[in-house]
Amino acid sequence: MKKSENRAINTINIAGKVGRIISVFLVIAVITCMVITGILTAGVIRVADQDITVRVSRGIDIESSGNFLEMLNSFIKIDGVDNLGDLVPEDGQVISAGKEGKDITIDDSDISEINVTRKGNALTINTKANETVFSVKRVIANLVVTFVMLGTAAFTIHTVKWLMKALETCETPFCENVIKKMTLFANSLIPVIIMNTLCNAMWNSLGKGLEMNLSVNLGSILLVAVVYVLIVVFKYGAQLQQESDETL
Numbered sequence: 399m400k401k402s403e404n405r406a407i408n409t410i411n412i413a414g415k416v417g418r419i420i421s422v423f424l425v426i427a428v429i430t431c432m433v434i435t436g437i438l439t440a441g442v443i444r445v446a447d448q449d450i451t452v453r454v455s456r457g458i459d460i461e462s463s464g465n466f467l468e469m470l471n472s473f474i475k476i477d478g479v480d481n482l483g484d485l486v487p488e489d490g491q492v493i494s495a496g497k498e499g500k501d502i503t504i505d506d507s508d509i510s511e512i513n514v515t516r517k518g519n520a521l522t523i524n525t526k527a528n529e530t531v532f533s534v535k536r537v538i539a540n541l542v543v544t545f546v547m548l549g550t551a552a553f554t555i556h557t558v559k560w561l562m563k564a565l566e567t568c569e570t571p572f573c574e575n576v577i578k579k580m581t582l583f584a585n586s587l588i589p590v591i592i593m594n595t596l597c598n599a600m601w602n603s604l605g606k607g608l609e610m611n612l613s614v615n616l617g618s619i620l621l622v623a624v625v626y627v628l629i630v631v632f633k634y635g636a637q638l639q640q641e642s643d644e645t646l
Contacts, residue, residue: 407569414565421559428552432545439541448534532604540600547593554590557583572635580632584625591618 515524561579568576595612603610 410568410571411566414562414567417562418559418566421555421562424555425552425559428548428555432548432552435541435545435548439538439545442534442538442541446534446538450532450534450537536604540597540604543593543597543600547590547597550586550589550593554583554586557586570639572632572639574636577629577632577636580625580629584622584629587618587622587625591615591622594618 557579561576561583564573564576564579565571595614599610599612
C-alpha cells in the first residue's frame with residue numbers, strides 16, 4: 399500500500415515538473431505577444447489622426463459539363479423568374495445586381511454589387527463588399543485592450559506555473575499549498591474570460607461604429623466551474639486526510 403502511494407506521489411511530482419516547464423514556455427510566448435502588441439500600438443499611435451478605408455472583392459468560378467443554371471432552377475426560386483438563365487446573358491456579358499433596370503436586388507448590408515458572367519456552361523460570380531471606414535484611434539483602443547488581455551493571460555499562466563511547482567514538490571496533492579495555488583488559478587481565469595470576450599467583440603465590431611456584440615463562451619464558464627468544483631473536492635480530501643492523520 400505504501401509503495402503504491404509513493405508511486406502515485408512520484409507520478410504527481412513528475413507531472414508537476416513537466417507542467418511547470420511547459421508553463422514557462424507559455425509565459426515566454428504570451429510575453430512575446432505582449433511586446434509585439436506594444437510595438438504595434440506605438441507605431442499606430444503615430445498615425446492616430448488618419449482613417450482607414452477597406453474594399454473587399456471576392457470571386458468564384460463555376461464550370462459544369464451540363465447546364466448549371468438549369469440544375470439551379472430546381473433548387474432556387476426567384477419571384478417573377480421562371481428560368482435563372484434569363485438573368486445571366488450569354489457570351490460573357492455582365493450584369494450588375496442592385497442597379498437600375500436589373501432583376502436582382504441585394505439584401506445584404508455588407509455587399510454593394512454582384513457581377514455575374516456566363517459563357518457556355520461556365521459561370522463567374524464576383525461580389526464587391528461595401529467600403530468599411532474606421533479610425534486609427536479605434537485600432538489603438540483595440541490594441542490596448544488586447545495588450546491588457548494578454549497581460550491577464552500571462553498572470554493566469556503564472557498561476558499555473560505556481561500550481562505545477564506546488565504539485566512538483568508536494569508530498570500529497572491534498573495539502574494547503576496546492577489548494578491555495580489552485581484557488582488562485584481559478585480566480586485568475588475570471589478576468590481572462592472577461593477581457594477575451596471584450597477583445598473579441600471590439601475586433602469583430604471594427605468598422606461598424608459603436609455597435610458591439612458581446613458573446614459569452616459557455617466553454618470558458620464551464621472550465622471555471624470545473625476548477626472550483628475540483629477545489630471543493632481537494633479541500634474535502636485535505637480534511638479527510640487530516641482526520642486520518644489525527645486518528646493514527
